[in-house]
Amino acid sequence: xxxxxxxxxxxxxxxxxxxxxxxxxxxxxxxxxxxxxxxxxxxxxxxxxxxxxxxxxxxxxxxxxxxxxxxxxxxxxxxxxxxxxxxxxxxxxxxxxxxxxxxxxxxxxxxxxxxxxxxxxxxxxxxxxxxxxxxxxxxxxxxxxx
Numbered sequence: 518x519x520x521x522x523x524x525x526x527x528x529x530x531x532x533x534x535x536x537x538x539x540x541x542x543x544x545x546x547x548x549x550x551x552x553x554x555x556x557x558x559x560x561x562x563x564x565x566x567x568x569x570x571x572x573x574x575x576x577x578x579x580x581x582x583x584x585x586x587x588x589x590x591x592x593x594x595x596x597x598x599x600x601x602x603x604x605x606x607x608x609x610x611x612x613x614x615x616x617x618x619x620x621x622x623x624x625x626x627x628x629x630x631x632x633x634x635x636x637x638x639x640x641x642x643x644x645x646x647x648x649x650x651x652x653x654x655x656x657x658x659x660x661x662x663x
Contacts, residue, residue, distance in 0.1 A: 519566045520559040521573050524549060530574040532566045535559060568595075608650060611661050621651070621659040 520535045524542040533540045533551055540549050558569040572595065610629040615621055623638060632638045642659070645651040651659045 518559055518561060519563065520556040521566065521569045522549065522551065522554040522556060523573075523577070525554075528577060530557075530570055530577055532563075532570050604648075604650065607645070608661065611651075615661050620654065621661065623657055626659065 518535045520533055521530060522533050522540070523530050524545060524547055526547040527542060527545040529542055529544040531540070531543065533549075533554075535551055535556065537551050540551055541547070542549060557573050558566075560566055560569065607630065611621060611626065614625045614629045618625060623642065626642060627633065627638045630638075630641060632641055642651065646653065646659075649662055652662050654660050
């Protein structure tokens with residue numbers, strides 16, 4: 518089990534293996550007892566841990582620069598959305614966009630399917646065209662085949 522903890526001496530936010538007895542702060546070298554440290558977030562996924570460390574670091578930095586008027590009860594960590602991979606979830610993601618905009622363009626498809634690389638997006642669109650999920654209504658404009 519992995520978790521996000523904060524150094525009690527320098528307030529550095531870091532990820533730690535919660536099964537470990539101690540971790541050393543990379544910033545000040547303080548030895549932190551993992552069992553006594555407050556765990557802000559726990560997960561099994563290293564990817565989720567990295568995102569949680571980033572989000573909590575941002576929140577802690579904000580609280581130091583602009584302290585809230587009343588104490589914060591809890592820091593919430595947003596879990597990353599799962600990338601749609603099966604045909605049904607891909608169709609659902611694209612249908613939501615098409616309902617709003619009427620026609621799908623490459624940028625909309627990339628955003629809905631969480632694809633950032635242009636080559637990967639082109640490949641995904643080609644596969645969906647061949648599978649009959651999409652049809653091209655004009656240059657770089659697509660519609661979902663229902």
